Amino acid sequence: MKPGWERELAVEAPVPAPSLERVRAALAVELGNPAQRSWKKDAATSFLGGLGIVGVVGAALALTQQLSVAPQNVPALGLLVATALVASLAGAAPARRWLQWTAVGLAVCTAAALVLLRSGGQPSTQPEWVCTLSHVAAGAPLLLLLWKGLRYSAPSLLRAVVGGGALGTTGALIGELGCAQGAAHVAFFHLSAWLVLAVVAGVVGTRLQRRSYAP
Amino acid sequence: MGQPTDEELMHRFMGGDGSALDLLYQRHASVVYGFAARMVKERALAEDVLQQTFLSVIRSKDRYTPGQPVGPWLLAIAANACRDQLRRKRTRGEVSTDEAEALPAGGDSPSDPGARRQIVAAIEALPAPQREAVLLHKLHGLSFDQIGAALGTTALAARLRAHRGYERLRAALASLEAP
Numbered sequence: 001m002k003p004g005w006e007r008e009l010a011v012e013a014p015v016p017a018p019s020l021e022r023v024r025a026a027l028a029v030e031l032g033n034p035a036q037r038s039w040k041k042d043a044a045t046s047f048l049g050g051l052g053i054v055g056v057v058g059a060a061l062a063l064t065q066q067l068s069v070a071p072q073n074v075p076a077l078g079l080l081v082a083t084a085l086v087a088s089l090a091g092a093a094p095a096r097r098w099l100q101w102t103a104v105g106l107a108v109c110t111a112a113a114l115v116l117l118r119s120g121g122q123p124s125t126q127p128e129w130v131c132t133l134s135h136v137a138a139g140a141p142l143l144l145l146l147w148k149g150l151r152y153s154a155p156s157l158l159r160a161v162v163g164g165g166a167l168g169t170t171g172a173l174i175g176e177l178g179c180a181q182g183a184a185h186v187a188f189f190h191l192s193a194w195l196v197l198a199v200v201a202g203v204v205g206t207r208l209q210r211r212s213y214a215p
Numbered sequence: 216m217g218q219p220t221d222e223e224l225m226h227r228f229m230g231g232d233g234s235a236l237d238l239l240y241q242r243h244a245s246v247v248y249g250f251a252a253r254m255v256k257e258r259a260l261a262e263d264v265l266q267q268t269f270l271s272v273i274r275s276k277d278r279y280t281p282g283q284p285v286g287p288w289l290l291a292i293a294a295n296a297c298r299d300q301l302r303r304k305r306t307r308g309e310v311s312t313d314e315a316e317a318l319p320a321g322g323d324s325p326s327d328p329g330a331r332r333q334i335v336a337a338i339e340a341l342p343a344p345q346r347e348a349v350l351l352h353k354l355h356g357l358s359f360d361q362i363g364a365a366l367g368t369t370a371l372a373a374r375l376r377a378h379r380g381y382e383r384l385r386a387a388l389a390s391l392e393a394p
Contacts, residue, residue, distance in 0.1 A: 211274055214292050
């Protein structure tokens with residue numbers, strides 16, 4: 001015979017009839033005007049929105065003859081685009097922890113590559129923190145969209161950080177196009193912006209009032 | 216023709232058939248409510264969790280993977296909603312004052328009300344992650360793989376949480392099991 005506590009656990013829990021009907025009525029209202037959200041659209045918005053911002057800034061840099069893309073930047077640019085794609089998917093897709101950890105691993109490898117692939121560097125007339133500020137600003141508009149999307153899934157620190165990491169690639173890409181300073185500058189002033197976006201996305205993203213708790 | 220499976224109903228709902236959701240609600244409301252009542256320890260909050268669970272199905276139906284078992288998916292949603300409710304309750308500094316009342320009683324309950332109170336207290340005294348794992352495993356028959364997926368952790372971590380929960384329950388209820 002099962003111990004008493006196991007029998008107790010097996011006791012069924014009838015829902016009180018008024019509760020059952022109240023919830024049913026709420027569901028009927030929601031079905032009449034559903035506030036649905038597609039994670040695929042959220043992932044696409046994060047990825048394509050980031051690339052769009054990079055495109056606009058890149059065009060502005062080209063027009064003002066400040067574009068500084070060297071052949072050695074190409075692998076870093078490729079890695080950043082790949083990271084943006086994987087992290088955008090992982091930050092929005094339902095319950096795929098392996099994909100989220102893949103995105104984290106890829107982001108770490110890409111961050112290391114950004115520093116290691118930088119050659120000597122050229123001095124700039126602007127203060128170094130301008131890069132940090134502009135990179136955060138480049139990802140910030142998409143942060144609001146990320147948070148809106150996160151409200152439609154269960155709170156998850158990893159998902160929110162990965163989503164923020166996807167947005168951080170926007171600033172990092174701009175850094176590869178418009179900044180020719182050395183490896184130490186990239187390590188301290190570019191990667192910090194990336195980290196700030198990931199941390200802010202994580203801290204705020206897990207505390208948002210949820211519209212859905214689906215994994 | 217037999218009854219449609221949960222997965223068939225979910226497929227119909229994803230295709231726009233709202234009545235399929237009502238059938239799913241009829242089938243799973245008591246399971247979700249029972250789990251929520253044991254997790255959040257208040258009837259009103261359990262009703263909120265029940266509502267949030269099915270609203271989540273409507274709002275995030277594209278987060279359901281076709282063919283995935285619906286019952287464990289609903290319990291995963293409910294577990295997430297319970298965790299958020301408990302976190303908000305802690306933030307507000309609220310303490311449940313009517314815990315034993317919140318748990319459902321049924322025909323198979325131990326006849327001794329004192330024993331029942333002791334069992335209820337022991338279950339509710341478990342830390343939320345252990346209570347969650349024990350309830351999903353013992354009450355709802357989920358595998359540790361399914362529990363891990365539901366709780367956003369690994370199967371091994373889910374097994375450990377449940378194991379620690381069982382150990383605590385056995386220790387707390389040793390006197391009830393003695394002949």
